[in-house]
Amino acid sequence: MKNITSLFLLLILFGFGCAQTERLESDFDPQRGSATSPDGEEASQEGPFERTLKTAISSDGLTYVSNDLWISDQANVPDALIKENGDVYLYYTGWMVGDLLNTTAVAISQDNGNSWIFKYLELTGTPEGIYRVVDPDVILLPDGTVRMYFTSGNPQGIHYAESLDGITFEYKSSIFVPSNNIAIDSTTFKIGDTWHMYALSQGGVEKLWHLTSLDGIRFSVYGITSFPKASSFLVPANGMWIDDRFYLSLFGSDGSISSSWSKNGFDWYPSDESPLEPTGNEVYVKDPTMVPLKNGQYLMIYVTNTQ
Numbered sequence: 001m002k003n004i005t006s007l008f009l010l011l012i013l014f015g016f017g018c019a020q021t022e023r024l025e026s027d028f029d030p031q032r033g034s035a036t037s038p039d040g041e042e043a044s045q046e047g048p049f050e051r052t053l054k055t056a057i058s059s060d061g062l063t064y065v066s067n068d069l070w071i072s073d074q075a076n077v078p079d080a081l082i083k084e085n086g087d088v089y090l091y092y093t094g095w096m097v098g099d100l101l102n103t104t105a106v107a108i109s110q111d112n113g114n115s116w117i118f119k120y121l122e123l124t125g126t127p128e129g130i131y132r133v134v135d136p137d138v139i140l141l142p143d144g145t146v147r148m149y150f151t152s153g154n155p156q157g158i159h160y161a162e163s164l165d166g167i168t169f170e171y172k173s174s175i176f177v178p179s180n181n182i183a184i185d186s187t188t189f190k191i192g193d194t195w196h197m198y199a200l201s202q203g204g205v206e207k208l209w210h211l212t213s214l215d216g217i218r219f220s221v222y223g224i225t226s227f228p229k230a231s232s233f234l235v236p237a238n239g240m241w242i243d244d245r246f247y248l249s250l251f252g253s254d255g256s257i258s259s260s261w262s263k264n265g266f267d268w269y270p271s272d273e274s275p276l277e278p279t280g281n282e283v284y285v286k287d288p289t290m291v292p293l294k295n296g297q298y299l300m301i302y303v304t305n306t307q
Helices: 002-014
Strands: 051-058 065-073 075-082 088-097 100-109 117-120 122-124 134-140 146-152 157-163 168-176 184-191 194-201 204-213 220-225 227-229 232-242 245-251 257-262 285-292 298-305
Touching (some): 075 134, 075 285, 146 168, 146 184, 168 194, 168 204, 184 245, 204 232, 245 285
Antiparallel strands (some): 100 117, 157 168, 227 232, 232 245
């Protein structure tokens, strides 16, 4: 018995049999300050040039309060997931990403979003014409694989890649590249046995692609749809299950974040809650992504103006 006890203490001391969290180091520092749009247009209208990633916290997943924690400037279209060990993986497209231009990176938090480690995202096995990854749209599969849908190519369409570590991805295939049109900036989720994907077309927010799939790989066009609100239209961002409803966050020209819920992915109902409004020097809040933390809270990463 004494020998068994001693062996047990050694196992605890050296961490054998316990879940280990790998300590990572950043490949680059997050960008600070805004950039000028290269085509001369107002930088605040499109792209990450004058945009900033910040965080907000919620106790119920429905309404959030900004905790004013800054992640990066020149950053846009975030999408996050949380791994089994509690690490948060945040994917975003940045204008300047270290020494790279206009590409997607991954920021990893091992302390519930209080600090971040920044890594270059690597994509292997790309065919000709797929030279840039933007608009990341990530799903954590049951076996721990990270699947990322993204925009690329000419004409622009949706493709996907997969990763075991969440950093190095292997290109798999195209998902949807329409002829005589475009498909960009997808958001994807699964309800029941059906995968749903929304993506912007040339018609913008008034004509969104709604694609469906039974395996998350082979999608077909279910229809053209929109999310109207008053006299404008909303852009679907990311969603999350809360109780028995899937809540999809949306944003629009009014500068705030709203949500709708569904139980089947086809029929949507406006939520009574308004997840987040601009505060302080924020002109707008948009494009949120949310994850349920291991401490019982919910973390939102959202886009706002660079201050």
